[in-house]
Amino acid sequence: MFENFKAYLVDKSGIESSKCEALSRTVKSLDFKKGSYLLRPGEICHHTFFVEKGLLRAYTVDEQGKEHIIQFAPESWLMSDRSSAYFNEPADYFIEAIEDTTVILIDKELINALSKQSESFRRHNNKLLHNHIRHLQKRINMLLGASAESRYLDFVQMHYDLTLRVPQWMIASYLGITPESLSRVRKELAKKNFKP
DSSP states (O other), rough: OOHHHHHHHHHOOOOOOHHHHHHTTOOOEEETTTTTTETTSSSOOOEEEEEESOOEEEEEOOTOOOOOEEEEOOOOOOOOOOOOEEHHOOOOOOOEESOOOOEEEHHHHHHHHHHOOOOOHHHHHHHHHHHHHHHHHHHHHHHHHOOOHHHHHHHHHOOOOGGTTTHHHHHHHTSOOOOHHHHHHHHHHHHHHHOO
C-alpha cells in the first residue's frame, strides 16, 4: 500500500524502512476521479498532496476566462497552494485531477514529525523549497523571454512522460502559447529532426 509514498519517505527522509512503513499506515489518502477538484479558489488548502497514482494540474482563470496552468504533478510529485496552506489564506488556484488519482494528504504535523525524527528530512525539505523557488524563477524567465520552441523543449526535458498523458491544449497553456503555436513548434522540430 502507498508504494510510491513509502519509497519517497525512505529515499528522502533518512528514516529506516520499518519506521516509514509504520508512518505510511498513519497517513490519509483520497481518491479523485478524472475531472474532480481537490481545491478551488477561495477555499483554504489544508494539505500538500503527494501523488501516489495519477496526475494533477494547478491552474488559474483570468478575467477573460482563459486558463493558465501553473504546474503538473505526476506520480511521486507534490502539489499545494503554498500561500493558502502555510499562511491560511484563501487559495488562488484550482487543483484538478486530470486522470483518476490517489493522493496522500501531508499536513504540517507530519512535516514537523518527520523533521524531528530526521536531520536528513529537514535538509531535504529545505532543499525542496529552494528547488521549487529556483524552478519558478526559471519558469518566469522562460515565459518572459524564451521562444515558444525553447519553452517546449524545456517542458519535454522536464516532463517527457507527460507529452503522452496531457492534451496539447494543456501543454500550450502551461507554456503560455496558443495550441496553434504549439502545433507549429512541433512540426518545425519534426522537420529539423527528420533524417531522410
